[in-house]
Amino acid sequence: MRRADRPAHADIVTRGITVTVLDGPETTQCPDAAERPLFLLVGQMFAILGAVLLCFVAQLALIGAVKHERDQDRAFTDFRYQLANATAPVAALTEDGRLLETGTPVAILEIPRLRLREVVGEGTSSRSLKSGPGHLRNTPLPGQAGTSVVLGRKAAYGGPFSRISELRTGDAIVVTTGQGEHRYLVQGVRRAGDPERPAPGSGAGRLTLITADGPHFLPTDVLRVDARLTSEVVATSGAVPAFAVPENERLMIGDSSALVPVVIWALILAVAAVAVVYVRQRVGRWHAWVIGVPLLGTVGVTLADQAAALLPNLL
Structure with missing residues (x-):
């Protein structure tokens, strides 16, 4: 009997013993495993972007205050x-x-x-x-x-x-x-x-x-x-x-002269981010952390400092 024609369960008599066989639920096909690296890559890039935004906020509110005190001294x-x-x-x-x-x-x-x-x-x-x-x-x-x-x-x-x-x-x-x-x-x-x-x-x-x-x-x-x-x-x-x-x-008014440094440091950040993701994929998670945190942190803070100059001077 074809699967579509038989009921959800069937009684089978074997040597005088009736055994009820239930059909299991329909199984769904798992996503292609080849798609997983793409999702992982996108997630890692968004995580890096979030870290850069965090660096920008820290630059304005915390790191910038330290820089101000140093320059004042x-x-x-x-x-x-x-x-x-x-x-x-x-x-x-x-x-x-x-x-x-x-x-x-x-x-x-x-x-x-x-x-x-x-x-x-x-x-x-x-x-x-x-x-x-x-x-x-x-x-x-x-x-x-x-x-x-x-x-x-x-x-x-x-x-x-x-x-x-x-x-x-x-x-x-x-x-x-x-x-x-x-x-x-x-x-x-x-x-x-x-x-x-x-x-x-x-x-x-x-x-x-x-x-x-x-x-x-x-x-x-x-x-x-x-x-x-x-x-x-x-x-x-x-x-x-x-x-x-x-x-x-x-x-x-912002300082338009900071635009070129912002573009340069943004490109450096993009290259550094790709390098960190490559290390994560090819070598391992902990290697990526050890390399990525200081590298992306330094580049991110520098980029944030340059980008802050584009904001109004009285901010």
Whole structure:
């Protein structure tokens, strides 16, 4: 009897004993074993992608903060030496009329209320603000007549300006430059839509601190803190016109010069990922772990650091 014609069970009589035979369930064919390596490969690639994203988050929130502290220690040592030898810059231009090199220490910013002390570097690109606050090139240095502008990050790379929104009218700010110590008193905090303050009068000085406004890592606009100079105004020299400021140093702009390094490191990461997967397939799991963790970790963190420069400079 054919399988399709017989009932789900059959009684067989053997030597007077009736035995009931039940048909088993229909068996399904297992997927082709040759397809398994493909699924495994895809899974491993997604795992590597997830690790890279984790490196990116760690770079912004943790590793970046360590880098910021390291760069600040170096800048403070260098600037203190320059102050002691009267070689600290007092203008945004060098003696031969060129822009100061990006990242050159130009001031030490102290806000007692926030227990903040940061070395201010020249330039405000996303890359340079990883190391600390930056002085906007086309504004006078602190202590000089006019409005001096300093930009700083709100969240990433230590977020040195994360709490400046807490400043209140009358809070003190002290800035040390190559021309001495300059004291300011906070006038207030401004957000998008608030009226601008009138320009300081002739022979008067102001300091404006700028950072991102809104939740951490999700900026909605910019926040400004204005402070008036209460100490003596010092000589102003070496003014830089606004058109001389590079595009990547303007507010909420990323550093496009980081695009090429990002592409290069992304290619290196892709090659490293393929190599690790190959080792996993051909040699073994533990060999892949021993080789892959330090290799992909190093490349992933470097790629994340370069990619972070493409994000807005006040993030």
